[in-house]
Amino acid sequence: MTTDLTLGRRIAWYRQRRGMSQEVLAGMLGRTVSWLSKLENDDITLDRLSVLRAVAECLDIALGDLLAEPSLMEWTTDSGQRTVPALREVLMDYRILLGTTSAVADPTDLQQLKTDVDEVWSAYQDARFGFVVAALVRLIPRARAAVATYAGDERAIAAGRLALAYQVAASTLTKLGEVDLAWTASERGIAMAHESGNPVVIGSLLRSITHSLLSTGQYVDAVRITNDAADFFEPHLHRPSSTMLSVYGTALLAGAMASARAGDRETTRDFLNAASDAARRLGRDENKLWTAFGPTNVAIHRVSTAMELGDVPVALKLGPDLDTRSVPIERRARHSLEVARALTTAGRRDEALATVLDAEYRAPEQVRYHFLTRYLVQTWMRSVKGKPSLDLAQLATRLHLG
Template sequence: MGDTAETGARIALLRKHRGLTQHGLATLANVSYSLLTKVESGSRPATEAFIAACARAIGVEIPVLLGDSAPEATQDQRLGKLLGRVRTQLDLYDLDPDETITQRPLPVLREAVRVANVVGQAARYESMTSVLPGLYAELLVAAHTWTGTDRADAWGLLAEAYRCAHTVGIAAGYPDLSLIALNRMDWAARQAGDRAPALRAAREYLRITAYLRRHDYETGWHLNNAGRAHLEGTDPKTPGALIAAGQLNLGAAVISARTGDASSVRDYLNEAEHYAELTGEDLETFWFGFGPTNVAVHRVITMIELGDYSHAIHLGEFIKFPKGWLPTRIGHHHFDLARAYQRLNLPEQSLRHLQAARHVAPGQARRHPLVRGVVLDLLQTSRHPSELLTRYAAWIGI
């Protein structure tokens, strides 16, 4: 967090610029007037939740209050600084909740978590990361103080919010942050009532994606089995169970493809298709984008992993994405196709899909190792790289 006195001074400056008195801001932000005066004077540090509440009330982004929005800083520098605050909140999860926080109602918190995930799935990582520390602090208070079904709902929302830190950690090259976030996700999910089994299974799937990057397929199978174990005893009415089961089958199909088992790939994809017929297109449950389209996308992925590039392209070029489908999922599909075209020595078509990935989710394309790998291969196999390819390489830091 930024310097205590400087943060308080920024709050005071922006409050006055908005024409608000201290009483007015305290009322709008739903914070203590006494605490606000102490923070503005520099005699009391501003907590994450306090900063988030004041930012919402004043109408500015959180980094503005923290002094982290300097234009001369690079995107990665700003993101790294924001992730430091996220890491702190992930580390302090087991301390007593911040008693100065007045949490917002459940529907408002539910929408806040949904918006954070929407922003993350659009690869707008700075915007998402800036709100996470305050959101974690607020949800922790709700989870510890509410009762009944509201309490279980708060724990479930906290699990979903922790998943956001995994999203940015795995995308921005912070695997340790991803691991911590998924551990916290499971900790919160255990207390989420009837949502617990599917949330915990979803967490195992997310862990699989991390180990796929390491080519550790034995661990991937172990986690896939653990996810299925969480779903034992559930039924179609268990919240999220069908989605989690379907996604675990997609994960199993990818592991099978990576290990050259084409027969198992077909079996797992067919099983996933069965679940997709039951669920239809479901974009927001666990933010997997599970449904018939995602099964089709994974058919393309597994064909590529098995080396069947021509059939992968034939299927992949004709997939139509539902309205509102997750930008990062669309982006990943484009650089999967870019990889297939590159393997067939069709560089122009490969670059076309790299450009499409950049258009739909630039924050993802600029950082993803698959994109970097395809660009490097294109550069190495081209005697005279095009200006477009050279510019793209420079954009991702090559």
């Protein structure tokens, strides 16, 4: 109902639905009426997600309601015409709860299962989310059947691969704003990870839980689970494999984002420094278990956490010139959106638009579905005096905003 409204107008819409005056809501937030009025009229730039979460709590709505999520997945050659609803049916199959998922006479070969999981994760890192959703609709039931059919070590391997399939489902659904469904995928995934007995897979799914908590605005809980994950990793870090080190490092980066959104500068710094130490031990940018971990990803998160903490000058100093060519397209495009956000806040909107257009060229689905893109484009369109530029008008049309 409120998808076409700007962020500020959505806040005003929900406030009015709750029968609140601006004075009441501003008082609950510890802010002035003038600040709230400017926010509702889109006269101030996107505030930190921690503040938006506080607004959502006061209005008793989900954070996604303010961010106009979930996004409608477009039909493409990759996705076909059975997208998120089909994946929802797979994830919410009641037979899982009853333990009646049937085995098959000829289960998927374990090597083929690995190949299929690799393919889906590679597509995710290429920001081909339509392909990922369509592939998971087929992959997850086959992986479940493998777990139900195999025994012993083979069952454990199948469980680990199913866990990783659930993780990529959770990551993709988070991108689309389907946060409750992403939590279901993460929950299913951590159960399979524990069944696998593989500490690397368990660590990877702990990160998935953190991301799911982040997407629902549960920042303090996300910090707690990161600390729990660090305790889990500790005995495995004396002589770690590069994969274990990478999974550990990315878990810390997720925790850094959580603590930044919670407004905890000290914990953010500690997580980033620990991740930086792990990247130094690794020695270079890697992509073990699809983590994209290394010095570059740590630098990307320094920019993102700076923006969440309101340190725009820091983000502008570190972000625009950061060379991200060594990380996957999904990471590069997400960083570009953060840089565009910082440039917009600094009043450099032409540069911000160019940054978004470049990201869209490389990763159209990543840009299309992210709430930051919608917010930035709506902000630019409102601030234009006269007709918007052709590039901006066409971008707005592609996002169904104009």
